[in-house]
Amino acid sequence: MEGFIIALFVCMVLALISKYLKVPAIPFYILAGVVLGKAGLGIVHSNEISHFFSEMGLLFLLFFMGLELKLDKMIADPSKLLTSGLIGLAVDMGIGFTAAYLLGFSLQEAFIIGTAFYITSTAIVITSLIENRKLMQRETETIIWLEVFEDIVLIIIIALLSMGNENLLFFFVKIALALGVMYLIAHYGKEFLISLLDRGDEIPLLFTFAAVLITASLSIFIGVPETMMVIALGAALATTDPEAFEQHARPFKDVFLVMFFVFFGVTIDFSTGVDLFTIVVICLLAVVSKLISGLLIGIAVHGSALSGLEIWANTISRGEFSIALAVLYGSPVVGTVVAVLVIFTTLVGAFTSKYSTWMRRAIVRLGRRSAPPRRLHLKH
Amino acid sequence: MPLRSQNLPGIGTKYEFSTDKGDTVAIFFTRTGTVQMYTLQQGCQTPSAAEMTPMEARRLGNILTGAIIEADQESVEIAFSALADLRITLHTLIIPASIDGKTIEDLQIRAKTGATVIAVSRHSMNIINPPASFVFEAGDTALVIGETDQIKKLEREISVE
Numbered sequence: 033m034e035g036f037i038i039a040l041f042v043c044m045v046l047a048l049i050s051k052y053l054k055v056p057a058i059p060f061y062i063l064a065g066v067v068l069g070k071a072g073l074g075i076v077h078s079n080e081i082s083h084f085f086s087e088m089g090l091l092f093l094l095f096f097m098g099l100e101l102k103l104d105k106m107i108a109d110p111s112k113l114l115t116s117g118l119i120g121l122a123v124d125m126g127i128g129f130t131a132a133y134l135l136g137f138s139l140q141e142a143f144i145i146g147t148a149f150y151i152t153s154t155a156i157v158i159t160s161l162i163e164n165r166k167l168m169q170r171e172t173e174t175i176i177w178l179e180v181f182e183d184i185v186l187i188i189i190i191a192l193l194s195m196g197n198e199n200l201l202f203f204f205v206k207i208a209l210a211l212g213v214m215y216l217i218a219h220y221g222k223e224f225l226i227s228l229l230d231r232g233d234e235i236p237l238l239f240t241f242a243a244v245l246i247t248a249s250l251s252i253f254i255g256v257p258e259t260m261m262v263i264a265l266g267a268a269l270a271t272t273d274p275e276a277f278e279q280h281a282r283p284f285k286d287v288f289l290v291m292f293f294v295f296f297g298v299t300i301d302f303s304t305g306v307d308l309f310t311i312v313v314i315c316l317l318a319v320v321s322k323l324i325s326g327l328l329i330g331i332a333v334h335g336s337a338l339s340g341l342e343i344w345a346n347t348i349s350r351g352e353f354s355i356a357l358a359v360l361y362g363s364p365v366v367g368t369v370v371a372v373l374v375i376f377t378t379l380v381g382a383f384t385s386k387y388s389t390w391m392r393r394a395i396v397r398l399g400r401r402s403a404p405p406r407r408l409h410l411k412h
Numbered sequence: 413m414p415l416r417s418q419n420l421p422g423i424g425t426k427y428e429f430s431t432d433k434g435d436t437v438a439i440f441f442t443r444t445g446t447v448q449m450y451t452l453q454q455g456c457q458t459p460s461a462a463e464m465t466p467m468e469a470r471r472l473g474n475i476l477t478g479a480i481i482e483a484d485q486e487s488v489e490i491a492f493s494a495l496a497d498l499r500i501t502l503h504t505l506i507i508p509a510s511i512d513g514k515t516i517e518d519l520q521i522r523a524k525t526g527a528t529v530i531a532v533s534r535h536s537m538n539i540i541n542p543p544a545s546f547v548f549e550a551g552d553t554a555l556v557i558g559e560t561d562q563i564k565k566l567e568r569e570i571s572v573e
Binding site (some may be wrong): 102154158161162165167168169172173176178180389 | 420421422438459463491
């Protein structure tokens with residue numbers, strides 16, 4: 033228990049520092065876990081309590097993701113979403129998967145690394161767009177849709193991975209039934225749910241917390257993946273009053289998710305036989321592959337490589353979803369790779385998103401300097 | 413000047429319009445509760461931005477609607493288009509030492525000027541709808557409501573006293 037309190041205290045200090053420096057806090061939490069845990073000082077160990085907290089963090093992360101799914105908006109203008117989304121998926125997932133497989137990981141491990149490699153951190157990307165005052169740029173909208181597309185892909189991948197060896201038909205019937213029940217409750221109980229959330233006492237928080245936990249345990253009971261069901265619960269409840277649910281789920285998500293990151297760091301063990309070369313290659317490729325996909329998307333959607341550079345600069349950071357995948361389906365080796373990947377990309381991403389305008393200007397200036405003869409020629 | 417509004421998932425609501433001269437202004441109400449305003453001059457590549465708290469954004473709104481704002485006294489003018497363009501001004505006044513100890517009744521504020529004191533702020537406490545027997549202290553901030561002329565008259569009265 034003492035270890036747990038130490039971790040909590042360290043996180044609080046780190047959170048303050050990261051807010052002060054205006055850099056994402058996720059890498060700090062993981063690093064704190066690594067330093068305090070198995071790979072470092074060994075002060076903090078994961079136990080039942082920490083396991084419970086991490087699990088809560090994951091569930092609320094997924095619940096939130098469900099709440100923010102806006103399917104109606106995506107159907108409204110699918111062309112942009114699909115072009116950029118599919119380019120990103122093909123390039124990043126392709127590079128990540130191939131690299132991991134060639135570096136000697138098994139097919140499934142390579143698939144998980146590939147996905148973790150592809151999925152960026154919505155939280156970090158959106159926050160840095162706001163903090164760096166980039167909301168007006170035309171690339172921002174493309175980036176936002178990229179994030180939405182990634183969420184959909186993630187849900188499909190979670191469904192695929194959690195299916196395991198079950199009978200396909202039976203599995204889908206179970207999921208469809210559970211989804212149906214949830215949507216019926218959200219549809220016919222809408223008024224009642226909204227009146228519950230409107231109360232000023234402890235009911236809204238208690239209800240939100242209970243809804244997520246009950247859904248998770250019921251889905252384990254009937255044998256469907258609780259991750260899927262919690263996302264579906266979020267999506268179903270988003271049809272009632274998503275703002276109220278977000279407001280009441282946020283305290284749980286904020287606290288538990290920090291624990292989730294720290295204890296992910298705690299379980300990292302560098303002696304699991306992953307060599308430095310593999311990690312370095314994957315980290316560098318993670319930045320390069322986003323550059324390739326970013327440039328392609330920039331040219332395809334905006335007709336400009338500079339736009340692609342801007343997209344790249346803002347979508348480097350991997351984060352919560354990559355870790356969630358590693359925790360849910362990855363081996364210890366995958367966990368280590370993803371931990372370093374997240375720390376490295378978030379730090380690089382924080383830098384590039386802050387200085388992208390400056391980079392663009394420098395490139396434009398260089399381009400001008402190297403092409404004056406052509407200009408003179410044009411004038412004549 | 414068509415105003416476009418858009419909901420951006422994860423970010424918030426965006427409002428954007430182009431002025432007749434070709435400049436663009438965009439306002440974002442972000443999920444984090446802040447308001448960001450971007451202005452892009454015609455022909456420029458990068459917009460300039462300002463981030464505001466909701467309070468600051470309201471202040472900016474007041475300035476843009478044409479209300480006067482001074483360092484320690486501010487006015488808000490509200491126009492009700494449904495009520496034959498009724499224009500009402502809310503104005504804050506700092507009570508000078510000259511009327512320290514006088515009541516609203518003594519000063520005959522409503523009879524003389526037509527304006528009404530609707531709230532007084534003293535040591536960061538607010539007294540809403542003070543009675544006629546309310547005694548002013550120097551340094552109080554009074555919130556008065558009335559037409560612009562009535563407010564001006566009141567300001568003159570107070571400085572004469």
